[in-house]
Amino acid sequence: MTLTLKQIKDYPKLDPKQVNSEYAKTYEAFKHKIVVLDDDPTGVQTVHSVSVYTDWEKETIERGFQEDNQIFFILTNSRAFSAQKTEEVHRTIAQRVKEAAASFNQPFLIISRGDSTLRGHYPLETDVMRQELGEMDGEVILPFFEQGGRLTIDNVHYVQQGEELIPAGETEFAGDRTFGYQASDLTEWVEEKTEGAYKAEDVTTITLESIRSFAIDEIEAQLLAVKDFQKVVVNAIEEQDVRVFSIALMKAIQKGKTYLYRTAATFTKVIGNVSTRELLTRGELIQKDSVNGGLVVIGSHVKKTTEQLEALMELDAPVFIQFNSHLVLKKSSFTEEVARVKKEAEDAIASGVTAVIYTRRERLDLGEGMKEEELALSVEISLALTNIVRTLAVTPNYVIAKGGITSSDVGTNGLQVKRAIVKGQVAPGIPVWETDEGSTFPHIPYVIFPGNVGQIETLKEVVELLEQKQIN
The missing domain is CATH 3.40.980.20 (Four-carbon acid sugar kinase, nucleotide binding domain)
Structure with a gap:
């Protein structure tokens, strides 16, 4: 069902001071190195003053781990790869990241930064990395990207066209000859893309209602309950929604939970604690x-x-x-x-x-x-x-x-x-x-x-x- 921008104005507003204060307090204890694998170069749409490496040699990944910045990007360009090459590249990167992390005694996250209109080698990329990294409790799916008009509401992912929000499955992007899909509801999209290996009804969903009520403990409890690489769909219509979710996520990670991530560009900015800056002159x-x-x-x-x-x-x-x-x-x-x-x-x-x-x-x-x-x-x-x-x-x-x-x-x-x-x-x-x-x-x-x-x-x-x- 198509929505309009006016229809999403009714959600309760978050208190930015409360959100930012809790985020800053939680982030102090979050010491993970964040490695973002970008399936094309547009994944740096939200960040600044960070490195992008264009190869994944062992020395390159080690250099990224040695940077002062908590986050760095590796441009794989895997959206242009065959499935076989995508698998080979992600297997190699996961191995080298795991080795570098062990060498530097550094905890880490790997984010598979994908297209905010849901195209790309999913679930192949994260499945392969899971095999190399070991068992993961869950996989976070968060394609929200406000600057591109990609919003997720009641688990349905939308693409903004003018004042209208069109379900992603009804856009030209869903008809992509290589990476097409039908479902707009992300729980159903998971079932479609995994060919039934993960059922829609088994997907954990983080609702806008819980985010806007600042129910951090409730969201954390949902994340703590996830196991066996269960999928977690996050709803969001503003960057602050992602910030609220990330507070609960960091708390769950501190308690030992492990996740992989298939997200658009906004999550990388938020979890990397990259400040907002004005447009370049x-x-x-x-x-x-x-x-x-x-x-x-x-x-x-x-x-x-x-x-x-x-x-x-x-x-x-x-x-x-x-x-x-x-x-x-x-x-x-x-x-x-x-x-x-x-x-x-x-x-x-x-x-x-x-x-x-x-x-x-x-x-x-x-x-x-x-x-x-x-x-x-x-x-x-x-x-x-x-x-x-x-x-x-x-x-x-x-x-x-x-x-x-x-x-x-x-x-x-x-x-x-x-x-x-x-x-x-x-x-x-x-x-x-x-x-x-x-x-x-x-x-x-x-x-x-x-x-x-x-x-x-x-x-x-x-x-x-x-x-x-x-x-x-």
């Missing part, structure tokens, strides 16, 4: 202006991205270059197409004009039963785009990548970032990395723009902000 983003133009790479095919691209095209300044990605089926033609796009982008950037490279808006469709093949081709297309970035003969003033797989490949293969610092957000839910010294273009702002985030005008507004030098 242009001065914070671009430290030193260049005479060159910027670069925007658009690969996502969701409806919102296409609408945002159309709005961006209202600007006169950028040069728009369509990449005929369907030529991936004809290798020689595809090679020629990559060379053409690269040359046009270089010419634009060198002349002080921002280049916008975008893939054809029609999704490549090979027909039924070809999910893995389509995913492999999408990865090949994304790698071609990132090779363009990596081999550019001119340094752009900034880089924006639109879409999860695209932004991961641009960051790791194109910009060749090994460790980035998250500067913050340029718009709600849109994070910015500062590239490291060894990257293709050191110390430029890299804007990671999720495919399914923002309003129609948001991409245009971000480009306008970064182009203020030229506009003014």
Whole structure:
């Protein structure tokens, strides 16, 4: 059933002072290192001043454990992987995290940060890690992400569209060819995705009523009762709801309970005790202006991205270059197409004009039963785009990548970032990395723009902000 934003205003309000005071007191005793595995680079949508590593070598994970920060991110980009590769990667990471934790005598949490619209390799990722880490009492499922309009009410997960809240199972995201689903009620979604291994009626649910009544002891008792990797669904419509739940969670952890986590970006901010900061200004983003133009790479095919691209095209300044990605089926033609796009982008950037490279808006469709093949081709297309970035003969003033797989490949293969610092957000839910010294273009702002985030005008507004030098 569709809701409106007005319909959710009736829940009792929390007292921020009470919540924050209890949270601060509880957090003092919480000493776990928090390792976030990000299935695409958009999971840092809510944090700042934290590290993102783009590999999971033993030395990298040890470096994360040695940081002063309590939380660090590892970008796996597993949403672009086959199921087999996803399993191999998560098995390796879980083993190495477990070894590092033992070496440093450090308790830890692993969070599988997934898409707030419920796409990705679930339950595979957390199942594999559970096998490596040992028995876990429960798994917390918390896809709430306010900046993207993803709210969970009465166990139903919603996606905001304008003033309406649409059940997730009725959105385009549920129709994803690789990670589709039907259920909007998260208890039923668990049963659907686990193919009945965990029944909807056995899922523990943390209600908004108990959260808004600040029933910490009641929520803690629910968590203490969880066993045998039982699923825990958390309802939330504001960040403070997540904070209340986290108080009870930390108390349960202090009493010896163990959990894995499949959550969206808000939980990582809250459990990592990352402060809220204002949106980044242009001065914070671009430290030193260049005479060159910027670069925007658009690969996502969701409806919102296409609408945002159309709005961006209202600007006169950028040069728009369509990449005929369907030529991936004809290798020689595809090679020629990559060379053409690269040359046009270089010419634009060198002349002080921002280049916008975008893939054809029609999704490549090979027909039924070809999910893995389509995913492999999408990865090949994304790698071609990132090779363009990596081999550019001119340094752009900034880089924006639109879409999860695209932004991961641009960051790791194109910009060749090994460790980035998250500067913050340029718009709600849109994070910015500062590239490291060894990257293709050191110390430029890299804007990671999720495919399914923002309003129609948001991409245009971000480009306008970064182009203020030229506009003014």
